[in-house]
Amino acid sequence: MNTNLKIGLEIHRQINTHKLFCNCPSELIDKEPDFQIKRYLRAVESEIGEKDIVAQFEVTKGKHAIYQGYKDKTCLLETDEEPPHSINPSALKAILEVALLLNCKVQRNIQVMRKQVLDLSNTSGFQRTALVATDGFVEVNGKKIGINTICLEEDAARKISEGKDFVIFRLDRLGIPLIEITTKPDIKNAEEAKEVAAYLGMLIKSTGKFKSGLGTIRQDVNLSINNNPRIELKGVQDLDTMNKVINIEVKRQLDLLKESKKIVPEVRKVNQDLTTSFLRPMPGAARMYVETDHPEIEISDRMLKSIKLPKLITEKAIDLEKEFKLSAQLAKEILDVENKFRDYVKKYKNLETEFIARTLIEIPKEIKTRLKFDISKLKDKNFEFVFENINNKTIPKSAAIEILSEICEDKTINLEKYKTLSEVEVERIIKEIVNKNKEAPFNALMGIAMGRLKGKADGSKVAELIKKNLN
Ligand SMILES: [Zn+2]
The missing domain is CATH 1.10.10 (Arc Repressor Mutant, subunit A)
Incomplete structure (x- = not known):
């Protein structure tokens, strides 16, 4: 069935620098907070007598917020008792780099805006956001996908727990700089969505200026079928399941249409089983206003010219593949430990480069999947021990996996057992x-x-x- 599926992605990723409008560190803290503050949210009528639909919805939940902070790691900005300081220039530079890589038009005068946020995840009731660039494109598998906007934003406070009438947030995450990339709805199917998201992830990572790991990347998917209203799917965490989430949601919408029910524009969250459920109504359009406490930011020619664009990871992998005669896959994976790999190649001259790469990447994988051992126990010194002994011909290459498995099992290594026979x-x-x-x-x-x-x-x-x- 032709569903005329249109998909747009919204990708958020934390920038690896201090907070956006203050000097507090961008780190999540696990120790007990130094203080807690309690706040209530009330919906008030606007000057023209309307109440915001999202505000009404959130207020009806009747919850108050408890914010947890730290004396030395959060400041008066996170508690909304002080205006924003000057925007973090490193964060701005990281965003400009991505904007240029994505062929975007950079705004020469950037205005920080306040975007209404009423789920209590922000102490001020709004998130600061700045539109940095527009109208770019990216080519994935030979197809052009439009980039709509690139924004520099503050991350929200971190939800710790929730009770019947309260939500506890920690201020450590509030204000961490984020890039937000939105694509045009040029993506036509679930598989393509996954490929575009993976490509954008690779491109961002290539700059070396962004955080990686759990919680540092968040993806939302906007989709519509047959020109029905757009649905936003929030929190598609895992690239591997993105296509499944999309296919399940498309089926849900088709089923609704078959029953002659209406598709209502709304924000849905992704559940554990990859189905989605209602989260909140789609916010109204007029929820942005100017952040009057921060001056306009001018992007000069000099600033743009000073930005050096990095080589993309995909290009670097091709270089490594050629330089060390590795398979394409191995070259791509060795990039994560490229410096270490190069050091070992220099140090262990009797070993083939391919053997070093395989031992670093494929042997741990095999130990994990086939033997089900905990490979987090493998440290640099363990690999060095194995390389050293193979390099000076004390043990044969085939002993590498045996010894590394034994280390994962916490066994004492008896080299005699492996000594190369004459x-x-x-x-x-x-x-x-x-x-x-x-x-x-x-x-x-x-x-x-x-x-x-x-x-x-x-x-x-x-x-x-x-x-x-x-x-
Ligand atoms: Zn601060």
């Missing part, structure tokens, strides 16, 4: 195996020999000696 000794054992199994084909002999010599001789040497002794 070629004479290996050949003696192989002759014995060949003589005992006269009719056995090569593969069977190889199996028997490796079972006996595992970790003590290299597979290629064993194969060579079997072939030699078969004749």
Whole structure:
């Protein structure tokens, strides 16, 4: 069935610098707070006598907020008792870099705005946001996807817990600078949405100026089918499930239409089982007003020219692939530990670069998936121990996975067990195996020999000696 699906993405990512309008650190704090403050939200009529639909909805929930703060890690700005300081220039630079990478038109006069936020996640009732760039594009798999806007925003306070009539927020997250990228609704299906999100994630990461890890990336999906009203899906955390979430939501909307029910514009949250449920009404359009406490920011030619664009991760991976003769996949993954990898290549001259890369990336994966061991126990010094001993030919390459698995199991490593046998000794054992199994084909002999010599001789040497002794 043709659903004329239109999807737009909204991607948020924390910038790796101090807070946007004060000098407090951008870090989440787990220790007990130094103080708590309690606030209530009331809906008041505007000058023309209307109450905001979102405000009314939130107020009917009848909750008050408790904000937790720290004497040395949060300040009067987070508690909304002080106007914003000057915008953090590092955050602004990070955003400009992404804007240029996404072929956007940069605003030359940036105005900080207040965006109404009424779920109590902000002490002031609004989030400061600045439109930095518009009208760009990104090419994913040969298709152009429009970039609508790029904004620099403050993150909201962190929800800690919730009771019947209260919500507890921590102020540590409030004010952490965020990039918000919104695409045009050019995406036509769930799979494409996932690809575009992954590409944007890669592009942002390429600058090296953003945080990574749980909670630092948040994605919302806007979608409509057959020109029905737009639905916003909030908090699509995981790229791997994004396409499933979209497909389930499309089916829900199609089912509604089949029953001749109306699709109402609303914000829905993504549940654990990847279905969605109603979160709040779609906010009205007029919920932005000027932040009068911050002056306009001028972006000069000099500032724009001073921005050096980074090489994209995808381009860097291709370079590594060529330089070290790695597979495309291995090259991409080794990028995360590129400096370490290069150090090891320099230090362990007898080892093939591909072996070093495989040991760093694929062996831990194999230990995790096949043996189900906890690979977080593997530290640099463990890899160095293995490389060192293989490099000076004390143990064979095949011992790498054995030793690293034993480390994950907290076993004491007995190097004697793995010591490389001399070629004479290996050949003696192989002759014995060949003589005992006269009719056995090569593969069977190889199996028997490796079972006996595992970790003590290299597979290629064993194969060579079997072939030699078969004749
Ligand atoms: Zn502060």
